[in-house]
Amino acid sequence: MQLTELEALDAPRCEELLRTACDAPAWAARVTAARPFGSVEALLATAAAELATTSEADVDTALAAHPRIGERSESATSRREQAGALAADEDVLARLAEGNRRYEETFGHVYLVFATGRTADELLALLEQRLQNDPATERQVLRRELAAIxxxxLRRLLGEAS
Incomplete structure (x- = not known):
């Protein structure tokens, strides 16, 4: 899809497409309302700024749309992003599952990490590091991870990344 096509959509359809990048409804509505952008970089800057100030409830909604790291998902996007984790041996997958359980018990939501290009061992090491964070620090980290994802x-949606 080209940026001009995204900008030409009616608001509900634009929000729907934006929510494939981040399933935060209020964020998608604000980004949609900010059209036109004029460039992909302007869209990305607006999206990042809106995500940085979105409510905790909207972030929580977005988190709920993400599968656990290392678990098979119906989503082709998630499978693509987690390709390194999903190729792991059973021992690493079991350790990821246990880490996911501990993380969710500690922080109350799914472990969110930018998984693209990372191996299961890297994702597991990051999980272990992040389990050491206090809740406030972890919330800042997960917001950065959500922004990167x-x-x-968005770049993939607009044909700017493979």
Whole structure:
């Protein structure tokens, strides 16, 4: 899809497409309302700024749309992003599952990490590091991870990344 096509969509359809990048409804509505952008970089900057100030409830909605790291997902996007994790041996997958359980018990939501290009061992090491964070620090980290994931997904939506 080209940027001009995204900008020409009616608001509900534009929001729907933006939510494939980040399933945060209020964020998608604000980004849609900010049209036209004039360039992909302007869209990405607006999307990032809106995500940085979106409510915790909107972030929580977005988190709920992400599968656990290392678990098979119906989503082709998630399978693509987690290709390194999903290729892991059973021992690493079991350790990821246990880490996911501990993370969710500690922080109350799914472990969100920019998984594209990372191996299962790297994702597991990051999970272990992040389990050491206090809740406030972890919330900042996951917002950065969500922003990176959203940026990549928007770039892919607009044909700017493979």
């Amino acid at each position: 959203t940026d990549l997904r």
